[in-house]
Amino acid sequence: MKITFFTHNTFLLKINNKYLLIDPFFSGNPFFEKKDYIKYINNIKKLDYILITHAHYDHVCDVEFFAKKFHNVLVISNYEIANYFERKGIKTYGINYGSFIFFPFGKLKYVWAAHSSVFSDGTYGGNPGGFLLHTNEGNLYISGDTSLMYEMKIIPNFGPLNISILPIGGRYTMDIEEAIIASNFLKCKKILGVHYNTFQEIQINKNEAKKSFYKKGKELILLELGEFIYI
Template sequence: MKITFFTHSTCILEIHEKHLLIDPFFSKNPIFRNIDFLKFTKNLEKIDYILLTHAHYDHVCDVEFFSRKFTNSLVISNYEISNYFDKKGINTYGINYGSFISFPFGKLKYVWAVHSSVFDDGTYGGNPGGFLLHTDEGNLYISGDTSLTYEMNLIPNFGKLGLSILPIGGRYTMDINEAVIASEFLKCEKILGVHYNTFSSIQINKKQAKKIFYEKGKELILLKMGESIDI
């Protein structure tokens, strides 16, 4: 399984030659003020699935763009978000908190997140969530935007995690210290940090953040734009 980080919470997972785009946030992203968004995304040759954790613009603003660019792609999200994009003529697959569901890339489960969820136009975005992904290439937890929640203790009951993707910027989500506690709940040693430094309100000290995780016997991975790792 290969994970490429772009910015904020936006990543691409490559599993069994399937490409999964997570929470696309480019066009309205302040980081792209001095970067040609269309030229940057031109290098993306394939998107098979688009996974959305909740309806805030910094996670869904480019769903329509990528759905039109990759016409065979499938949006997977909660029932309300899926219905919202279905009405726009986009291929969707609505799910909710419940069982694992099988896809060509593996098994996917929508799990609890403590946050909010509404589109920019005021449309209710349903319950925010995260994704638990089980594949024969490894297991991955994508928490989405969330506070620290005791529900995370349930996740390792389903299987050992190779990596967890957690927000670390604070204010709207967990901060560094809470993410360390989350990693302990999850029984996960490797954390990919997301949702930080995009805005002035969620700035972190990356060197200090890594040290805090290291002192707890954990590894905090902070990738540069376009950088990839394998798990």
């Protein structure tokens, strides 16, 4: 499994030669004020799925762009978000909190997140969530935007995690201290940090954040724009 990070909560997964884009946020992203985001969009040559955790602008604003660029892409999200984009002529697969569902890249479960979910036009975005992926290339938990939840303790019951992707910026989501507690709940030592430094309100000290995880016997991975890792 290859994980390429772009910005905020936007990253690309390559699993079993399938490409999954998570929460696309390029246009309108303040991170790209002095950078050419089109260059990074053009680096995405193939796309099979778009996974959306919730309806906030900083997670959905480029869904339509990618759906038009890659005509056969399938948008996977909760029932309400799927219906929203289906009405725009986009191919979708609506799910909710429930069982694993099998796809060519592996099996996927939509799981809980403690947050909110509404589109910029005021349309209700359903229950916010995250994704649990079990594949023959590894198991991955994508929490989405969430606070610390006791429900995270349920996740490892479905199988051990190779890596968890957690927000660490605070204010709207977990902060660093809470993400460490979450990693304990998840029984996961390797964390990819997201949802930080995009806006002024969620600035962190990256070196201090890594030290905090290290002191607890965990590894916090903070990738630069376009950087990738394999698990």
